[in-house]
Amino acid sequence: MERLHTRVLLQWSAGALVTAVVLAAVAGVVASLDPVPVPVSPLAVAGVAFGIVFVLGVAYAVLRYRSWRYEVRADTLYIERGVLTRVETVVPYVRVQHVDSQRGPLERLLGLGTVVVYTAGSRGADVSIPGVAAERATALQERLRDLAIESEPTDAV
Structure with a gap:
């Protein structure tokens, strides 16, 4: 059985990066529009959203690579x-x-x-x-x- 080339991990991780940036931007905008003041800045919300989505995306890319x-x-x-x-x-x-x-x-x-x-x-x-x-x-x-x-x-x- 042949496996995919390991560089595909970079390609799939780049997709996770783009998704993380977009979702972080959306989370930051939504946090800034919140009518109730929250003690956390929208930038912090965007940073946490980015970190979570990017880590999950890279983990999924690794699991996907291992299964192919x-x-x-x-x-x-x-x-x-x-x-x-x-x-x-x-x-x-x-x-x-x-x-x-x-x-x-x-x-x-x-x-x-x-x-x-x-x-x-x-x-x-x-x-x-x-x-x-x-x-x-x-x-x-x-x-x-x-x-x-x-x-x-x-x-x-």
């Missing part, structure tokens, strides 16, 4: 993930429509990518593997594409 695994098997792509709810996904290559590789600005900065596998079926039937090293993401995309092509049924005439 994937494996390219002979006839399926197998993915395990989930912190509170464990999810095991098995994608047969015969169901794969196409495979993309995505790299946002932060991912490019960190040298990471996300491989997205689109499957036949209902709307939103896609599976993503985040936090893959950029060169590994390209190789994984090509390998999954090749396995999907190999698994296509041949028409017997």
